[in-house]
Amino acid sequence: MSRVYVFTQYGGPETEELRERPVPEPGPGQILVKVRAAGVNPADLKLREGQFGRSHTMPRTLGFEVSGVVAAVGPDVEGYAVGEAVLGPVAPGEGGFADHALLRAKDAVAKPEDVSFEVAATVPVAGTAAYDLTHQVELEEGQTMLVLGAGGGVGHMACEIGRVHRFRVIGVASEAKREIVESTGATWVASGDGAAGAVRELAPDGVDLLVDLVGGQPLRDLAPLVTSPDRIVSAADEQTATELGGSGRANDPEALEKIVGVVGHGVLTPEVAAVFPLDRAGEALAAVAEGHSRGKTVIVP
Ligand SMILES: NC(=O)c1ccc[n+]([C@@H]2O[C@H](COP(=O)([O-])OP(=O)(O)OC[C@H]3O[C@@H](n4cnc5c(N)ncnc54)[C@H](OP(=O)(O)O)[C@@H]3O)[C@@H](O)[C@H]2O)c1
Structure with missing residues (x-):
């Protein structure tokens, strides 16, 4: 049995x-x-x-x-x-x-x-989601990726992928997640009412990609910070992301194999x-x- x-x-x-x-x-x-x-x-x-x-x-x-x-x-x-x-x-x-x-x-x-x-x-669910969300809009080294919900399962892996690609990563999460967010090399920003202002101070010219794992009002609050609305991608709230000019997750059929390879090489944990x-x-x-x-x-x- x-x-x-x-x-x-x-x-x-x-x-x-x-x-x-x-x-x-x-x-x-x-x-x-x-x-x-x-x-x-x-x-x-x-x-x-x-x-x-x-x-x-x-x-x-x-x-x-x-x-x-x-x-x-x-x-x-x-x-x-x-x-x-x-x-x-x-x-x-x-x-x-x-x-x-x-x-x-x-x-x-x-x-x-x-x-x-x-x-x-x-890896099969959170890892592939993090992989897709960080790759469906192509960023270059040094560009800024903002992750909303950075301390959760998908968010943490998205921050790690950002580090691997040498993006500048800003992670929005509660105080309890500060350590885990910073352990990825990302800059932590406290979630809540002050988040948008704090991110604007860090990135006055805007962010090049917003990876959303929360949705709703917190997503709406951060959306104006993106250099272009089609750089909003969400696994949590496709409807709001689309309404704002962004999109939901695009599934790469090879994402699992690719992300497992990266985890297997120990560059992402x-x-x-x-x-x-x-x-x-x-x-x-x-x-x-x-x-x-x-x-x-x-x-x-
Ligand atoms: N479409 C897909 O294929 C797919 C795949 C995977 C996941 N998802 C979706 O993506 C979302 C995230 O998944 P997950 O596995 O990462 O969930 P999770 O591990 O539960 O993490 C969610 C994180 O969001 C944070 N959070 C909640 N409210 C927040 C706010 N206002 N501001 C900032 N952070 C906030 C939470 O922590 P604190 O608030 O304590 O910081 C938590 O760390 C879920 O909706 C899930 O269903 C979709």
Whole structure:
């Protein structure tokens, strides 16, 4: 048998429970992974609350991304062997908060040897989002990138990518995130009413890219600081970003492979701030639900 952390209907945390099911068998194009770690994301909460539509099959296992070891390969899968360490997004309809998860072989990548399973599990969702957001508008060395929500899972990785590319990075986050933001080499600016004024002082000629991970009014407040509105990109609030002249995230199908390569070379280190066992997955989700995550939260079976 295999444990899975599911929700049974759309709603709040009261709909979550730990269940057991037979170990699934991989279908065509799939690999079965013995999960070693699973990343927790705001998307898990949005899914449970019904924000991604209300036609999912119940019970639905939570968790969009995992790292682990291949336990079985489906028919017609080539290039993967049992025992190989991998990471990737779970297959559509599947979940990662589990002892075993199904992945599409074409979406998975090999886990670099020197990267821990916990860190590897944070890359498929937050890492690719950070990669896309920092690359869909091309900046040159020395240009200024402003990151709103810089201390969270995606924001921290976006700041790190900015450092790798030698951008000048300004990260907006609460005081509690000052250290983690500054550890990336970024200049920290306190979130809240004074943020726009503080950024203007640091960059009087404007910023060349605004990477938004918060949305709403905080995004509106910072938007006038961008040299051109099409340099606003948001993973949190595509609607407001578009309204302001910017855009949502553009998905590069090769983003996972590229960002895993960078993490594998040790030039970018995702921050794992909290690790919970699978039987405490509810606490992991509650921590992310507070909206003040520092780096990434991870579940280990
Ligand atoms: N479209 C996609 O493919 C995609 C992929 C990944 C993520 N996302 C979305 O992107 C957003 C961020 O994801 P995440 O994983 O980074 O979330 P997270 O780890 O929960 O981080 C969110 C961060 O925002 C900060 N924050 C909240 N209000 C703020 C404000 N007014 N000013 C500045 N910072 C503020 C929080 O910390 P403090 O306020 O305590 O500083 C926290 O560090 C979510 O909406 C998520 O759903 C989308």
